[in-house]
Amino acid sequence: MTDYGALVVGGGQSGLAAAHHLRTRGLNPAILEAGDEPVGSWPHYYDSLTLFSPAKYSALPALPFPGDPDRYPRRDEVVDYLRRYAKTLDVDIHVNHRVLTVDHDGRAFTAHTGTGSAFTAPRLIAATGGFGAPHLPDLPGQERFTGKVQHASDYRSPAEFAGQSVIVVGAGNSAVQIAAELADVADEVVLASRSPVKFVPQRPWGKDMHFWFTVTGLDAAPIGHLLKTAPTAPVFDTGRYKTALTAGKPRVRPMFTALDGNEAIWADGTRTGVDTVLLATGYTPHLPYLAGVRALTDTGRPRHRRGLSTTHRGLGYLGLEWQRSLSSAALRGVGRDAAHLVRRLTRGHSS
Known part of the structure; x- marks a missing residue:
């Protein structure tokens, strides 16, 4: 042995x-x-x-x-x-x-x-x-939803979503990356989250953000034990994703309140049809x-x-x-x- x-x-x-x-x-x-x-x-x-x-x-x-x-x-x-x-x-x-x-x-x-x-x-x-x-949050009304709910861990490429109405749930890098590429092939894509997407410039002052994280010591600072809950990571962006969201590809909405049949119900009472809810929830x-x-x-x-x-x-x-x-x-x-x-x-x- x-x-x-x-x-x-x-x-x-x-x-x-x-x-x-x-x-x-x-x-x-x-x-x-x-x-x-x-x-x-x-x-x-x-x-x-x-x-x-x-x-x-x-x-x-x-x-x-x-x-x-x-x-x-x-x-x-x-x-x-x-x-x-x-x-x-x-x-x-x-x-x-x-x-x-x-x-x-x-x-x-x-x-x-x-x-x-x-x-x-x-x-x-x-x-x-x-x-x-994968983190699978409880979605109100999911038991009545006739569409598909899947986690980003099962997502591979946008091709299978062609012609669908998709809601991507999340506000981090993966959620935004996936939603933006889905918007090129799906009929409609909505990026839904409980908190707004926060963008951070990828290259401020001509240097990648990780250069600044490194020289300031922030990247390695041992502060994790001080956090009661992990903060949502911002989206690193050269401008591409912020432009896409501003153009409505994908649309951005606060989190829906419930699922019902083949629809999502939003906070203002409106309903929209949805084929797939894709959870980019970590x-x-x-x-x-x-x-x-x-x-x-x-x-x-x-x-x-x-x-x-x-x-x-x-x-x-x-x-x-x-x-x-x-x-x-x-x-x-x-x-x-x-x-x-x-x-x-x-x-x-x-x-």
């Missing part, structure tokens, strides 16, 4: 960054990945997804993102990058090993996978992200395998402080939104969080 110093559950960007830092600190980690390659959820995102951070700010530790550093990489470029990154790691990567349950005997964690295999180590990092747990931590060790709250969220478990020595988390900073769940930020977490896991719970 291989003697592992740590188990990393999830082989996406967070898990790969964790493995890198564990290895550099002399530990022998194993990555347990549910999919057939260590690229996380990226192949399953919608076809046109484009990072809103330039390539030079979108790399994991010790491997720059290739190509023009000022470009904005597409989904498939990120997948290729993660494949290359995984090959640079001198660690065991067990693909097609979905972790179903985890046990803890007071000294070590044992992860049981769908293959029937079990892996044991004194440390475990949960890096499974949230793609497996994700929640996907950690069902930790339920048995009582590491989670009643709502399935991890009990932690800056990624370090407050319930179990040797347990940590990576890739949580606002785990430590505004970039904690982003490709550009997981390396910093991984370095911080691995430092603490290898020296105990001291600050």
Whole structure:
């Protein structure tokens, strides 16, 4: 049996960054990945997804993102990058090993996978992200709705929505990106949200916003634990999306009050026909395998402080939104969080 110093559950960007830092600190980690390659959820995102951070700010530790550093990489470029990154790691990567349950005997964690295999180590990092747990808000009247309700996690391209009336729910980058591209093929697209869309210039004063985030220290500021609720991320825009929304492609409306049959009912009492409601409402931590060790709250969220478990020595988390900073769940930020977490896991719970 291989003697592992740590188990990393999830082989996406967070898990790969964790493995890198564990290895550099002399530990022998194993990555347990549910999919057939260590690229996380990226192949399953919608076809046109484009990072809103330039390539030079979108790399994991010790491997720059290739190509023009000022470009904005597409989904498939990120997948290729993660494949290359995984090959640079001198660690065991067990693909097609979905972790179903985890046990803890007071000294070590044992992860049981769908293959029937079990892996044991004194440390475990949960890096499974949230793609497996899309946030599905309750929609009044949904039980009477005769159309389709789907989450953005199941959206791939606008072609299947040609000729439809679509409501996209959300106010973040994905909601606006998806709604704008749907507006080119669907009969009608409405972007509905409880709060207005907030735009941030992509390149103020001739520099990408992430340059300013970096030089001011805002991107890495460890302020996540100070937030009671995570704020809605603004939409980074070169002007394209604000122009589209101003032109009514898509239309923007406050959130509908209910669904009824094949219609949405709006706050002013009007009704509009709708074929599909597409929820770009984000994700929640996907950690069902930790339920048995009582590491989670009643709502399935991890009990932690800056990624370090407050319930179990040797347990940590990576890739949580606002785990430590505004970039904690982003490709550009997981390396910093991984370095911080691995430092603490290898020296105990001291600050």
